Amino acid sequence: MIGIQYFALTLIVAVVLLMITMFRILREYERGVIFMLGRFYKVKGPGLVIVVPVIQQMVRVDLRTLVMDVPTQDVISLDNVSVKVNAVLYFRVVDPERAIIHVENYLEATSQLSKTTLRSVLGQHELDDMLSARDKLNADIQQILDKQTDAWGIKVANVEIKHVDLDESMIRAIAKQAEAERSRRAKVIHASGELEAAEKLLNAAQILAKQPQALQLRYMQTLTEIAGQNTHTIVFPLPVDLINQCTKSGGADGPDNSEK
Template sequence: MQSALLSLICLVFILIILLVLILSAIRVVREYERLVVFRLGKAIGSKGPGVVFLIPIVDQPVKVDLREQFQEIPHQTCITKDNVTISVDFLIYSKVVEAVASVVQVGNFTGASQGIATTTLRAVIGDIILDDVLAQREHINTVLRTKLDEVTERWGVKVTAVEIREIVPPRDIQEAMTRQMSAERSRRAVVTEADGKRQAAITVADGDKQAVILRSEGERQARILQAEGYSLALQTIFNVARNIDSKTLSLQYMDTLKQLGASPSTKYIFPMEFTNLVQGLTQFIQQASSEGSTDASMVQVANSSGTVQPPTIEQGPPSGAGTGVSQTGE
């Protein structure tokens, strides 16, 4: 009885051991994971994803995460090319691309990557002056990523990005930078104000120029129109005067003399051609009398005298302005 019970217990124990071994031989590997299998201490490769069968006791798996990881590097003291001490902290983004190499080639990737990142950062910062360190973060990130990737490539790790998070210069440098920034902003404000005034002056000058141009253009058009009107008036007068004969002109001349005679003034100015005018008028009256087209008084004057004696004309010297003067007392 006791031997049967002991046999049953041994059988159950063996079944439990077999079950544990079977369960340990079956592994489920996720999509972002790989199993690096060591068989009797020798790496035989990586397996997964999915269900992976292992030989119990003989195979020893090591799980590797293939997802991108980030590592925060604490503040590191660096000296720039112009001997300024600064504190820099940054982030490293990396992922495993070869699972076997990441397990076999490096024991502690986190510590190794932090050490190589620190030394690389100090080497890069040491070749750059402070102003370039502050202004060329993207360039420093690229250089760091390239140099880190060259080292970590043999570890089966790919450095995807390096981002500098903060650069802290000494306090006196910060104060000097603050003063410089304030002065630069003041300069920009003055330049902006001067540019605004210059643009305003240019705009006003352009407006004045356009106003002067428009005013001159208006005056020119007005003068052109005035000249055209005057020319048209002269042309009209010329056309009318061209049709006036000497007889009509003589009558108009006599009418003008009549108006002058009605003036209370005792001083008269007669043109030098007055004698010729009177002679022409006399001939006109005689011709009109012979044709019967003049009135009775004009015929009587023509018949009684026969000729019309011109008034006494006082002729000026030849060098005069072509006028004769006759003056009587008041």
């Protein structure tokens, strides 16, 4: 009699435990992939989910955007420069069924794919592109990853290259290149200024040549500036037009004196 009571109590406890394990609660960002006797049944959630023990099994899938750090990779650029590059990857599961059925471990698969894609894409560009055109490289890597992970039910939202580490010798070479570029720009700007100043002076000379009165005004302004200086010696410039007039008058008197 005692054995029967013990068996009945054990059976009741087992049934209660089974009833408890049947109920699962999934959060808003979680989904449950249900398998019945090993075959895919359906995707459930969020909220209260009933899973029949022994017959059904459930695999939880997180639908939130995941952040994955891509470890530092050794990359040889198109111009044969060895650099170390790391990045960060943002992705999320959009199809829980494919993420569980079509790949063994979608986190590990995405991580390995991101490493190989990072080396492959950056190896097709020169060092200058890695340093100055990161937005384009990020977009290229994101597009390739998103296309390949689509079969796994994963959406790659963004890829960001964080660091591009160079050797000390390469850093010094880039610094020399930047200094030479700044020197070249300074020389170009100086030459442009000299050219502009020469053009302005030429225009001024042409205007003064057409207007003798302007030349006289300029002469008077020069005298005023000289008079304002605290110097013991004052030099009076002789106008060019005065010399021309004297030359013309001398030339005009020459033939008359010869005739006399």
